[in-house]
Amino acid sequence: MSDKKLFKLIAQNKSAHFNYFIEETFQAGIELSGTEVKSLRQGRCNLKDAYVKIRGSEAYIFNMHISPYEQGNIFNRDPLRDRKLLLHKYEIRRLLGAAAREGATLIPVKIYFSGSLVKMDLAIAKGKKLYDKRGDMASKDSRREAERDFKVKIRT
Numbered sequence: 001m002s003d004k005k006l007f008k009l010i011a012q013n014k015s016a017h018f019n020y021f022i023e024e025t026f027q028a029g030i031e032l033s034g035t036e037v038k039s040l041r042q043g044r045c046n047l048k049d050a051y052v053k054i055r056g057s058e059a060y061i062f063n064m065h066i067s068p069y070e071q072g073n074i075f076n077r078d079p080l081r082d083r084k085l086l087l088h089k090y091e092i093r094r095l096l097g098a099a100a101r102e103g104a105t106l107i108p109v110k111i112y113f114s115g116s117l118v119k120m121d122l123a124i125a126k127g128k129k130l131y132d133k134r135g136d137m138a139s140k141d142s143r144r145e146a147e148r149d150f151k152v153k154i155r156t
Helices: 014-019 034-041 089-100 130-150
Strands: 007-012 020-030 051-055 058-062 083-086 104-114 117-127
Touching: 014 020, 014 104, 014 117, 014 130, 020 089, 020 104, 034 104, 051 089, 058 089, 089 104, 089 117
Parallel strands: none
Antiparallel strands: 007 104, 020 083, 020 117, 051 058, 051 104, 058 083, 104 117
């Protein structure tokens, strides 16, 4: 068996790239209970309305929904509870400085297993205006039409 860690995608925030310009991404661990990890192994997570905030000198993720584990009974936690992110202090300071800029926000992009550990990619993002979204949709439509016409996959 090789030394490479296996990456298994659990959930992805598809609206992140549509609603925001992604400026920089960070990798963070998440503090979870046992039943939450078992639920994530079944792929039961939603990042749609999730966001990250810095409280004091710690980063937390809010509104990330992890469905209760079916066999978890009394050990299940609240699906929408605030979860602590595991980051280095210099990364937290950098995120805090970036979030203080006007129009910048911290959003989760994807959550995945890295070996046996649950990791999350979070991004410093800036919100898109309506005309930016229209431009993205137009370029995606033109690429789709070109692929259909030429039957060739165009890489971006």
